[in-house]
Amino acid sequence: MKTSRPLRTSYRSCAESKGAPWRAVPPAIAAWATLLIVSLPSFGQEAADGVVVSATRSERKSFDVPVSIDAVGSESLREGQPKVNLSESLGRVPGLVIQNRNNYAQDLQLSIRGFGARSTFGIRGVKLYADGIPATMPDGAGQAASFDLFSAQRVEVMRGPFASLYGNSAGGVVQIFSDNGPAKPTATAELLAGRWGSTRLGLKFGGTEGTLNYNADWSRFHTDGWRAHSSVNRQQGNAKLRWQASEDTRVTLVVNTLGQPETQDPLGLSRAQVNADRRQADVSATTFNTSKSVRQTQSGLTVEQRLSRENTLKASAFIGDRTVRQFLSVPVAAQAAATSAGGVVDLATSFGGWNLVWLHESALAGRPFKVTAGYEHELMQQRRKGFLNNNGTMGALKRDEDDTVTGRNLFAQADWRFADRWAASAGLRNTRVSFNARDFFVATGNPNDSGAAKFTNTSPVAGLTYRLLPELNLYASAGRGFETPTFVELAYRNSGSGLNFALKPSRSLTKEVGVKGRVAEDQRVALAYFDTETEDEIVIDTNVGGRSTFKNASRTRRTGWEASWIATLPANFDALVAWTLLNARYIDSFTSGGTVAAGNKLPGVPGSTLYGELRWRYPAVGFSTAFEARRNAKVFVDDANSDAAEGYVVTNLRFGFEQRGSKWQVTEHLRIDNLANKNYIGSVIVAEGNRRFFEPALPRSVSFIVSGRREF
Secondary structure (H helix, E strand, O other): OOOOOOOOEEOOOOOEOOOOHHHHOOHHHHHHHHHHHHOHHHOOOOOOOOEEOOOOOOOEEHHHOOOEEEEEEHHHHHOOOOOOOHHHOHHHOOOEEEEOOOOOOOOOEEEEOOEOOOOOOOEEOOEEEEOOEEOEOOOOEEOOOOOOOOOEEEEEEEEOHHHHHHOOOOOEEEEEEEOOOOOOOEEEEEEEEEOOOEEEEEEEEEEEEOOEEEEEEEEEEEEOOOOOOOOEEEEEEEEEEEEEEEOOEEEEEEEEEEEEEEEEOOOOEOHHHHHHOOOOOOHHHHHOOOEEEEEEEEEEEEEEEEOOOOEEEEEEEEEEEEEEEEEOOOOHHHHOOOOOOOOEEEEEEEEEEEEEEEEEEEEEOOEEEEEEEEEEEEEEEEEEEEEEEEOOEEEEEEEEEEEEEEEEEEEEEEEEOOOOOEEEEEEEEEEEEEEEEEEOOOEOOEOOOOEEEEEEEEEEEEEEEEEEEOOEEEEEEEEEEEEOOOHHHHOOOOOOOOOOOOOOOEEEEEEEEEEEEEEOOOEEEEEEEEEEEEEOOEEEEEEEOOEEEEEEOOEEEEEEEEEEEEEEEOOOEEEEEEEEEEEEEEOOOEEEOEEEOOOOEOOOOOOEEEEEEEEEEEHHHOEEEEEEEEEEOOEEOOOOOOOEEOOEEEEEEEEEEEEEOOOEEEEEEEEEEOOOOOOOEEEEOOOOOOOOOEEEOOOOEEEEEEEEEEEO
16 A cells, blocks of 8 residues: 655645636746746656645645645755744745734634635634544634644645535645654654743654554643733644554554643734834733633544555544633623623534545546545534623623534545546535524523524536646646635624524635646746636624624635746755735625725735745755745735735744764754844734734744754
């Protein structure tokens, strides 16, 4: 049976199109593409491209699939990185915007081609997986804080039509894969120290004993926070055990935990507050002690059984629980209303599911033919309570209900190389998502708000690949997507009580065209154009006191370009560039508080992003250094485009040293983030009702990371 091999990095992006996009190519991109074409005679005979599994759920070279997909390998995830947030290394992926809010009570802000940008906390619109275990619930809401970067082998990011084969809310897919243990027992210890009392201690141990392979780690992170009222303590653990029961049978067990008690939330700031003091927290943060406590444990078991040379079955089951208690800054007078849910949210969530996947590889009409088909069943049960927030202390009960979401999914995908240069891919997914709420808090002025809703959708996708040269592929794909409201988005109405079952799911059509390939043996390039039109886009209607309500707008459209280039240069230099141009806008006007005009930009979405990295190594003395630069265009804060966070350029610098012995290795890294000490807004809170939209980024920060590894 094949095993995944670690990736250094895959620098693939791809394309989506409508009509004849090449007529609209900007001159700079036309010149870039021309350079690619004229360089083709130096291409090698065989593409040594990275292996990915997200595109087809089986190991495939990313070069061979009609999909925009990048894999960020362990070297990029770990070398000189704090290993605290995904935002440290995923900024190099075109089409993806990931912002560290420096507010650990609200998680990262992550969007792919504009999907997920409206989320005020957590991640939605993008499917998250950790070692095959969904980190996104069946309603489409997910959390990335549980991703363990200390043991990560790679992170795959998929964009475009084929992401919809992962079901509800798959505007894109982000998967993290844990590393296997080394051949011999090995212990690793790592310590980070930085400004504002930031520390991280990590311990890891792994190895192989006969048919058993194991790897486990634990880490603890703390920071006092640069802004007032923003401290956090986080503990994480991850363990992976693989048993090669026979040549045809492999069993994998994964367990991970997250503990994050009483994480302080400084809230957003108004423009006047940012100008006066970027480090302050809004007064309501201390008045109501805004904070969040999280505890999560989940585990998954996967059995892979090769039935024959052509057929393999993969069965997985997972289970987990997550508790959250969050103090919000809801005014006391508003909490007193009969239909108010109070200012403290208390959630006890259990989740689980199973799936069965059939992988078939044979020939059709004498040509390679592959089929992937399966069934997934997911369940989330949540006890939701609300209490009064009496200026930072929990008061009387104001909400009590049981919420249940069930997801049932059937999917199939076929890939056929029907000619020497041509390959076709097609897939279909049927998704059924059921919501049910049972209200136990019935009082005068607060009626029984129990209810249920069901959403169904069938998403077809198709793609075509043409191998123009041995290491140059052209491709096109198209498909439909589907996004239900999450329970967070259903949680409140503008008036009255109970869940907002008037919300409808949004449906989208995405088209994509692209080119990806290799120039000589030392350069990889990719270029993509995409076009997504969405009906019934779910948008924020109101956002006041930490509580958001949502509605359906009419149509939106996201069009844009993605490009990437990676090169191994002379004299031990490496370079990488990733660029995205995105026009995300409302096609039709609609009313949300006021009138939102047609043509307005979607909030939370920068019009362009550019990332570049230049690295140099001096192996003789174990020295390395890298310079990183990132440019984000301005970001509008609401649907009315009434204000915006200005665009910025930020640079980072890191230095590393390495010492090795026969059984040991020690590395030291010095990292300087925001080298020029730039004042800029790192992220925005979309449509914040008090106009506290802005979350300032950190000034210049320095951190030191030392790691030791010993083989036994």
